[in-house]
Amino acid sequence: MSASPRPALAQSIAERVEVCAGCHGQDGKPIDKTIPVIWGQPSGYTYIQLRDFKRGDRKSEIMQPIASSFEKEDMLAIAEYFSNKPWPDLGQPRSPKDVADRALRAERSVGCTGCHLDQFQGTGTVPRLAGQSREYLTKTIADFRTRARGNNPGMSDLMLATPPDDLAALAEYLAGL
Amino acid sequence: MNRSSSIAFATFFGLGCLLAAPGNAQQEVKQEYVPVSREAKVSPVTQAQLTAADKNATNFLLTNVNYAQTRFHPAKQINRDNVKGLHVAWIFQTDVRESLETSPIVVDGVMFVTTSFSHVYALDAKTGEQFWHYNHKMGPITTYCCGPNNRGVQVLGDLVYLATLDAKLVALNAKTGDVVWKTDIADPELGYSETMAPTVVKDKVLIGTNGGEYGIRGFVRAYDAKTGKLVWNFDTIPENSVGVWATKDATGRDMHRDIQAEKDQLAKLGDPYKRLGGGVWQNPAVDLATNRIYFVVGNPSPDLDGSPRPGDNLYTDSLVALDLDTGKYICHFQYIAHDVWDLDAVSPPVLLDVKDKSGKTIPGVIHAGKTGHVYVHDRKDCSLIRFSEAMVPQENMWVLPTKEGARMLPGANGGVEWSPIATDPAQELAYAINLHQPMHYRVENSPYPNGKLWLGGAFTAIPGEQQSGNITAVNYNTGKIKWQVKTPEPMIGGILATAGGLVFTGEGNGKFAAYNSSNGKELWSFRAGAGVNAPPSSYMLGNKQYIVVGAGGNTQVSFKRGNNIIAFTLD
Numbered sequence: 001m002s003a004s005p006r007p008a009l010a011q012s013i014a015e016r017v018e019v020c021a022g023c024h025g026q027d028g029k030p031i032d033k034t035i036p037v038i039w040g041q042p043s044g045y046t047y048i049q050l051r052d053f054k055r056g057d058r059k060s061e062i063m064q065p066i067a068s069s070f071e072k073e074d075m076l077a078i079a080e081y082f083s084n085k086p087w088p089d090l091g092q093p094r095s096p097k098d099v100a101d102r103a104l105r106a107e108r109s110v111g112c113t114g115c116h117l118d119q120f121q122g123t124g125t126v127p128r129l130a131g132q133s134r135e136y137l138t139k140t141i142a143d144f145r146t147r148a149r150g151n152n153p154g155m156s157d158l159m160l161a162t163p164p165d166d167l168a169a170l171a172e173y174l175a176g177l
Numbered sequence: 178m179n180r181s182s183s184i185a186f187a188t189f190f191g192l193g194c195l196l197a198a199p200g201n202a203q204q205e206v207k208q209e210y211v212p213v214s215r216e217a218k219v220s221p222v223t224q225a226q227l228t229a230a231d232k233n234a235t236n237f238l239l240t241n242v243n244y245a246q247t248r249f250h251p252a253k254q255i256n257r258d259n260v261k262g263l264h265v266a267w268i269f270q271t272d273v274r275e276s277l278e279t280s281p282i283v284v285d286g287v288m289f290v291t292t293s294f295s296h297v298y299a300l301d302a303k304t305g306e307q308f309w310h311y312n313h314k315m316g317p318i319t320t321y322c323c324g325p326n327n328r329g330v331q332v333l334g335d336l337v338y339l340a341t342l343d344a345k346l347v348a349l350n351a352k353t354g355d356v357v358w359k360t361d362i363a364d365p366e367l368g369y370s371e372t373m374a375p376t377v378v379k380d381k382v383l384i385g386t387n388g389g390e391y392g393i394r395g396f397v398r399a400y401d402a403k404t405g406k407l408v409w410n411f412d413t414i415p416e417n418s419v420g421v422w423a424t425k426d427a428t429g430r431d432m433h434r435d436i437q438a439e440k441d442q443l444a445k446l447g448d449p450y451k452r453l454g455g456g457v458w459q460n461p462a463v464d465l466a467t468n469r470i471y472f473v474v475g476n477p478s479p480d481l482d483g484s485p486r487p488g489d490n491l492y493t494d495s496l497v498a499l500d501l502d503t504g505k506y507i508c509h510f511q512y513i514a515h516d517v518w519d520l521d522a523v524s525p526p527v528l529l530d531v532k533d534k535s536g537k538t539i540p541g542v543i544h545a546g547k548t549g550h551v552y553v554h555d556r557k558d559c560s561l562i563r564f565s566e567a568m569v570p571q572e573n574m575w576v577l578p579t580k581e582g583a584r585m586l587p588g589a590n591g592g593v594e595w596s597p598i599a600t601d602p603a604q605e606l607a608y609a610i611n612l613h614q615p616m617h618y619r620v621e622n623s624p625y626p627n628g629k630l631w632l633g634g635a636f637t638a639i640p641g642e643q644q645s646g647n648i649t650a651v652n653y654n655t656g657k658i659k660w661q662v663k664t665p666e667p668m669i670g671g672i673l674a675t676a677g678g679l680v681f682t683g684e685g686n687g688k689f690a691a692y693n694s695s696n697g698k699e700l701w702s703f704r705a706g707a708g709v710n711a712p713p714s715s716y717m718l719g720n721k722q723y724i725v726v727g728a729g730g731n732t733q734v735s736f737k738r739g740n741n742i743i744a745f746t747l748d
Binding site for chain 2: 107109111
């Protein structure tokens with residue numbers, strides 16, 4: 001009981017996040033555009049995703065085996081670790097005005113900012129979308145629509161209620177913020 | 178938190194000089210302003226004061242003025258003749274630029290306001306100077322609908338009570354803002370959160386919960402005001418939630434339920450009470466004469482898909498009365514059984530004397546619904562006496578949601594959202610602010626997602642269809658609309674009536690205005706620069722009446738964000 005668990009936990013987090021860098025990037029810029037930015041993401045969101053990978057609620061051949069060994073406190077600590085990293089600039093261009101207008105019309109219809117907040121920065125268990133990789137956004141929106149990403153049926157419903165052309169505009173707009 | 182301001186400032190500036198000296202002369206010296214906490218000289222609030230809040234023109238002690246929640250403030254210095262001279266007394270800027278729904282509470286010259294993410298500020302109500310700031314350390318997991326809002330605190334004794342976004346109940350020292358006790362209300366990972374102001378009465382702190390969009394089982398609870406220990410719990414969803422298979426709503430319109438299909442589902446699934454939602458977003462009204470509380474219960478989960486939840490889904494979309502001491506059920510009235518439109522009951526109920534069907538004056542309770550009706554009830558048994566004319570356009574009610582989207586009015590925000598109404602009993606009027614948002618209602622089916630957003634479809638504003646709002650005065654003894662002011666945008670926030678013959682309310686475009694409470698004539702207005710989407714308060718200080726309101730916009734109906742608390746007075 002006198003052994004301090006903190007250094008051990010810290011060490012294991014440091015080790016575990018080494019694995020993450022392989023795909024999500026040493027500097028927070030993912031190695032592939034369909035892989036999401038996790039640096040600077042709200043910790044609640046990252047925790048819930050790890051939890052869902054472990055539970056099998058979110059499917060990924062890569063993430064499931066990694067998350068399956070984590071306990072809740074590990075997941076919370078890892079999520080906290082990444083939330084304290086700065087959000088990387090992927091250098092994605094601002095969307096042209098017609099695309100932005102279309103995206104914002106769609107946003108007003110569905111009410112994205114009701115959860116993702118005014119500047120799409122996310123909070124708590126809701127992810128930041130501003131500056132996220134356009135290809136990842138496109139892929140995960142498509143996965144919500146087919147329910148291939150099944151860990152948030154509310155998002156699936158909202159994406160199904162939005163026309164595909166509007167969603168493409170949203171992905172481009174959000175990536176360029 | 179109780180530091181001497183002069184010492185703290187001396188230390189700060191001394192350090193600043195030391196740091197600046199060796200640096201480049203051209204380099205800017207970052208001087209962060211660190212507000213210094215001062216003790217708020219606030220005397221303990223007694224139960225007698227709270228009980229008599231309806232007659233207290235000096236203070237604003239309860240979220241909706243008094244336990245009856247009339248939102249009629251007895252101060253009358255600011256009146257129809259002089260309101261044109263109303264001007265800004267002070268502006269306080271909070272640290273949080275996000276949706277602002279706070280109801281300022283004022284106790285003997287000390288004001289308590291809250292912001293999104295559960296911050297609390299104690300301010301000098303005369304000058305707007307800050308006494309202290311409670312910055313709640315939010316847990317990593319928050320799950321909530323409609324913005325990280327907080328609608329205010331209440332004070333009893335020398336404690337300030339706050340319910341937080343991560344579902345905790347916190348008691349703060351009213352003088353210093355220090356935490357005295359903290360209690361976990363529920364698990365945010367399962368979809369529970371708190372945005373409402375608690376109601377304090379008879380050494381209890383009453384609180385509901387959000388989570389109707391996440392498959393929670395709702396509740397109203399009483400906690401011991403001194404210790405934070407649970408006194409009683411009332412589940413807003415009873416174990417038998419099936420009800421009477423009502424096919425018509427409170428106004429007699431057919432809701433197009435397929436009762437046989439629901440009965441078949443019930444035989445297959447059993448009673449769906451465990452994940453049926455039923456959040457309580459706003460304060461209960463308290464009737465101390467009968468020792469009862471009256472509150473309204475929100476929508477069933479999932480919002481738009483009725484298939485996993487056969488039955489009337491009691492007590493969702495209902496007015497409910499409980500015994501204050503025990504939390505035992507007394508009566509209920511359900512407005513919409515088996516709701517699949519999220520047109521639920523959210524705006525806080527108000528206790529008034531009303532005329533029954535025979536014209537006799539009896540104790541009543543009224544509630545303004547998302548449907549756009551003001552409902553008038555007998556306080557004795559919750560039964561419906563009458564409902565008002567619709568305050569907003571109603572079209573195609575109750576068309577069932579479809580996969581492609583079915584158009585229906587009102588949209589899912591109302592009518593009247595969480596916004597509290599005001600009343601003027603002498604004029605027999607209730608004042609409500611309304612939204613008009615044409616929407617498509619879509620249904621999708623998915624299993625319970627473990628505390629995630631569970632809408633069972635989507636309600637989407639129809640692009641190209643004009644939205645608007647209104648302020649409506651309804652005679653609750655006749656159900657007739659007395660006057661209505663149209664506004665360019667949907668209205669959400671709240672309204673206050675005063676003995677000066679005025680009502681005050683704000684709009685999402687930043688306009689804050691005073692109207693003649695008898696005819697709706699606009700008498701004064703001010704541009705706040707951000708959405709005025711919070712209920713105003715009134716108080717007296719040094720023989721001057723003040724009106725105060727938050728201008729910070731809104732998340733749910735995306736209105737321009739800001740962070741201002743603005744107080745107004747004459748001359």
